[in-house]
Amino acid sequence: MASLGLALAGVLATTASWAAWGIHRGRGELDVSRAERSIHLATLVAVVCLAILLIGWPLLYAMLDSFVPEIPGAMCIYGVTKVMPVMNAVVQAAKPALIFVLGAWLLLESLRRQSGLPARRARGMLALALVAGLLALAHGAELYYVFSMDSLQEVSCCCCCGAGGNANVQPAAFYLPWVLPSSACQAVLNTLFFGGVPLLAVWLLVRSRWRTPRSKGFARAQCVLLLVAAAGVATAALLEFSQVLAPLLMRLPFHHCLYCLLLNGRAADAALIVGNLAVGSFAAGWAALLCPALQTTSSAPAAWHWHRRLCLLGATTLLASLLMVAIHLAVHRG
């Protein structure tokens, strides 16, 4: 899948550059129309690349899980991530980041189309060519990671967790090295998660009811604030799940491992909870990026349309995730 993604990233870079050149050189209406056709091809390739990224994201963790028996001492994906940690972090972080960036580009491109104006400036296509370059780098890094994974070294046991599907729990021997030492840190995390997620959801609900535009400065501030809030909630949620919620949801007291939470089947709906959070954060981020477009005359109607939908989607998924966690905790305490 990574090799196919790499090939498609090359095709995307080529078509985006060809479209940018067409827009730049286009003088008369005929050239503009021809450039529009090349933009359609670039957009279509971008959609296929996004589909490959989305299909490849869960398969990445299936592949990492298949390395577990190869690495002496590893009992779950966390052990695998300790081999070549930097490259592994890059490979894992690249997928969601590129899904967000490519999704944002496609959203802004659909706004431009619905605004009815022909593409006069090539910067949209140049931005896509840049994204294609990043995509090629990400898939290249993944291929390098897979092929260089053969030179394995022993890793210390990550934590006491059942290998693969069977939950053969051994006595607590090790903690994760980066477990937050004090309970005060965990209290901060709880506050950030159980306070931040509902706040962001309510904010999105309020924004989805907006009708009249605000001033340009206020919109730009909103854009930055919402982006920061989305990123902050996503980070806090990741830490909260691995540090606090994973042991509770899996009922393994010392088991601070997000990978086991998603894969070892002890919390069947964990993937759905984390998936909802991811979709909510992405939707909030994309809604933030639309704020400037709400001011532009030509694209305002379409921007409002998408903005309202994204805010509703973000609020719904965040609240759904929060509700599912609450139910788990209630059942756990009962």
Next chain:
Amino acid sequence: MAARGPTAGRGHPLRTPNDMTPAVRTHQVTRYYPAARSDPVKAVDCVDLELALGEMAVVCGPSASGKTTLLSLIAGLDRPGSGRVELFGRPLAEMSDAALTLLRRTHVGLLFRDFKLLPGLSAWENVALPLVPMGTPLRQRKRAAAGWLDRLGVAEVADRPPEQLSGGQQQHVALARALVNDPQLVLADEPTSQVDAASAETILATFEAMVAHGKTVIITTHDPTLVRSCPRRYHMIAGRLEHRPWSSTSIVFSRCSWPRWGSPWQVY
């Protein structure tokens, strides 16, 4: 214009045409087609045309004189090499292909010489084709298509594919498709060339009813009945358009194929 709230449907705010805005205006519109071993072919050469709402115009001229190309440029199907085309006051040059298509979908009805119906689809599905990308539900599409087929007197063929219809019936289905979106402008390319007299009569009556309702109709034809029924007549030869009042004799001459003199001025 301050940004207004989101419109009802997907799309962009269009200024609804008022009485003063001309429905169609072309200014020095030119369209050349590159030829392999000779000079580019002048399909449309510096054409100026202006039609207000509620008018009907007829364009005659020998074959390959550029009539169809002119209609394509007006409908936004094709882009002019130079010059400007404006529909309902909006310059098409400033619109992207997507916006052009949207404008065509909502404001323009097209009737082709050879009907251009999709084989394999039934008559009502052909009529409802423009409604599909607008998100109109199936039942509503079927009702609208049946209504127009009934109005044009071909309701009985609704469920039959085009291959099983006569030329007249196909032209009525094509006309119903052109009118299903209630367009402000109808462009008909030789609508009566492949139909019998009765069908031609029905088509002409339909056009006249539309003009009466304030729509604009542009017809390219060789049919003298259509020419006689229309006060505004144009003659097109070698890509050039002239507004010429016609006597009956002149119509006859236009039908034979004149040697190409390369000169735009024809004496009749």
Next chain:
Amino acid sequence: MNVYLNLFFAAAANLARYRLRSIVVVVCLVAICGPFVTGIAISEGVRADAAISVQEGADLYLTLDHFGRNGPVPLRYLRDFRSSPHITAVVPRIVGRAIASVVWPANEQRMDPELVVILGLESGRMDLAPWAPQRASAGTLRSGEVVIGSALAAHFGLQPGQELRLRVADVTMPFRVAAIFPGHATIWSAQLVSMNLDEAGKLFELPGYASDFLIYCRLGPGNIQAVRKDTLSILGDIPYRLQTKTGEVASYVDKGFRDQQGVFTVFFLVAFAVGIPALLIASGLGLSERRREIGICKAVGWQTTDVMVMVMFEQVLLSLIAACLATLASYVWVRIFNGVLVAQFFISELGSIAAFPVPARFGFAPLALAGLLCLTITLSGGLYTTWRLAARPPAEGIR
């Protein structure tokens, strides 16, 4: 939302109208995904049998260590191990390879000798009742008798009571078939010959040795540690190798079935390298006629994006149909035709027609994986034709 619903139904109607193109694309995808689903199903079936082999096996497997390889264990240590309080049973076992052949009367068609697995167990352990119900006398294996696998019996056409010769190096011994293992037991009993331990020792010219000791421990924590200490005290400085059921043996199953090597790596390369160009060609069938229709659609108000969305819906529908057909075809191929011709690529030494039911497990994962694979191939393969179709100027389309 209605727009996408309309386009989805239009896409479904188009698949029916362009029947040739749809059939060719689906056949291409089924040809690619059929073997893929079959491979996964057989892999899961063998994994399930392997899990049973581990669960029902011994708690510890003891062999000596000769030059880093497994070495035979002298039977003299049997009493010491059996005296350990932590051990409930110790079963010496001989597992080896021999060449099986049959003495043919002059006029009959000769069958080639076969490589078989020899399993030697103590005489009291091999109870024949489950496999030879028609046998009147006592259920244990007598001297000179063997129980053979179903594939071996089918190969030589052997029935209980007939003679079978086994040869190892220059030792040849005749045996009489007492019973035949059922075909649907496991694939590892298909080419198996089971006999008494002492006869196996004679056959391999290693009397008084077993290839490994199967050690069954008492239940409870700490017993395995205790057995390890007993083993060390019994064997002292002799290098030995001890494999535990939950340790090394369980990791074999995880390691061996992660589908990361073998046929699947080759398969994915073929799927992408062949599938995508094949889709590129197949999705180009009837393109010129289709282009004219798309031109008409765009003339009456369809945008390029609408056409692209409709064509992508067509590809999603084709992928869904192809994934379902591939799964059904694979199911029929394995369950009804017993994986004829294809199973040999996933289970080696099987031959084109398996003499026993091929193990296969069809869960929902193969269907989902096949769907994702088809979608990836159609999206990538149909990319260019989708654009050629959708981005065509309406004027050219209706000329």
Next chain:
Amino acid sequence: MLALALGLLLATLTVLGLDCVCRFGSDPEAARQFQRVAGGLGLGATVRPRWCFVNFDPRIEYCTCAEQPVPGGYCYCPEHTGTVSYFVAPPPDMARPNELESSGQ
């Protein structure tokens, strides 16, 4: 065509569901019986150990081909290549009890 697609999906899910419930084509009880008698024989996707035992049952034989392949990492033993399962027997662990205590197991 949409009806065909949905019908096919329904049929496939029904067949897979029935197969999961009824376990056609396999007899776990017979397999358990055989394995109980044989003491656990066979793990890999091969019917007989043509080249070595490692893919038939890695408990029986440890194959050096996996640890010291020919230069370039390729191994000419077919047991290591073609099937859906491929076992790499771990190196013999010679841990003694005193080493066991120190590793905390």
